[in-house]
Amino acid sequence: MTDYLTVNRANWDERAPMHAKSEDYGVERFVADPAHLSDVVRFDRSRLGDLSGVRGVHLQCHIGTDTLSLSRLGARMSGLDFSAASLAEARELATRTGTAIEYHEAPVYDALDVFGAESFDLVYTGVGALCWLPDIARWGRIVAGLLRPGGRLFLREAHPMLMTLDETADPAWPRYPYFEHAEPLVFDETETYVETDARLSNGVTHSWNHGLAEIITALLDNGLTLTAFTEYDSAPWCALPGQMVRGNDSEWRMRDEPRRLAASYTLDARKIA
Template identity: 60%
Template sequence: MSDYRDVNRANWDERVPAHVASPGYHVARFEEDPQYLSEVVRFDLPRLGDISGLRGVHLQCHIGTDTVSLARLGARMSGLDFSAPAIEHARSLADRLGLTADFHVADVYDAVDVLGASSYDLVFTGIGAIGWLPSITRWADTVAGLLAPGGRLFIREGHPMLWALDAGPEVPELRFPYFETAEPTVWDEGGTYVETEVEFSHNLTHEWNHGLAEIITAVQGAGLVFDSLAEHDSAPWNALPGLMTEDESGEWRLTTNPNRLPATYTLQAHKPA
């Protein structure tokens, strides 16, 4: 198993049931409350604006909680992920919620071939997605290929500064690459980012960081017009255990002097009409 996609897919496939069952994804809340939205989507509501009636696609959608949240806001959503178990659960969730959304199993770089060129008014990408991809330029070309003229890219991601840090006992250490590298950072770690007692066997992953300038340059190089970049001092998970505190909305930031660290960012761009 040498291809990074095979390595990473095995890791994600195994963790899908634990994520569905975890309190962190709030699957039960979606079923109990017809107005409930994922914390990621709720955080960016002021920047998203009115998306009702838009044809949208969520790339690397995992189990679909952000996808169905966007559908609840009125967008006609598609979701795409390379994990078949994740897509199975995403379809099941949308069906249980009575939402019309189509889901597809495919690698993100194949999205244009699978979904169609110039088909979407909105391409959405959420937290923890692009770090699994070796080329941010190829990703940006994919986004541009999916967008219809006038369509918009909307991404909230972990900040590359955060991904470059390793949580030490008292202060985080700048240990990992900030910029995109030819070779991945290889991890061999058990567990996952949600609460679970499940022990996993597929623990190897291949990951890449992408600097902010690399991302913006790739977006512009793909022919999109860069619109805005907002950096946030918080993330929707405990990214540096022992160093962060959760607020009432589910966002985590450094307990001491949170203005030291950009933890996430929201970037928007559009395809010229």
């Protein structure tokens, strides 16, 4: 198999400045308004609860808008990403907003080498992260290793049901695997998911889907216990162009009968003390 990290890193290094300039990520709103939060974190504000003084790490943090939002809720945050260009944007945003966030460049599977075991009260992972990892069981071991006893994982992700759908078909239909698969899904696309006229020259990506049971089992097998799980008929981006509409909550749902599709979920788990 081609080195997926090299392929995907080239793609995300190119996406990062596009995303930082886009209205979708709203970097300038963070600079202008010290209380501004990302749409993803704002959606989960009530579920996240009080983060005052919590030591947290955001895995696969990209350009750091969610990381900064968690910091604004009181957490002492670090961020990890494998894309140097993404981290450059994240560090610039932290500097411009006067926020103390430590950012580290490494793949997720190297997180324990970077931070050490039992370093955090909170591990946070946002939308669109797990599909870039080939082995969800290994991810579960990393999450458990990073958490202190009693520590918490908070995950909001695209639903694996959504990830099976062919977005180029109308109506969309299940084309891709629901369960984890050995060989990656290989795509070559010149567009990213934000509004921009720029086009990608490094458009090839390697990705994997993971079923809900596989994700949950990866956590249970490594000493975490599930404390909350909720599925939603919405996602924070237009996953099926032409078939979804944006609501007043900034979430995207199917234009017709949205409750027929599970589009995202949140998962809360604790490491057994």
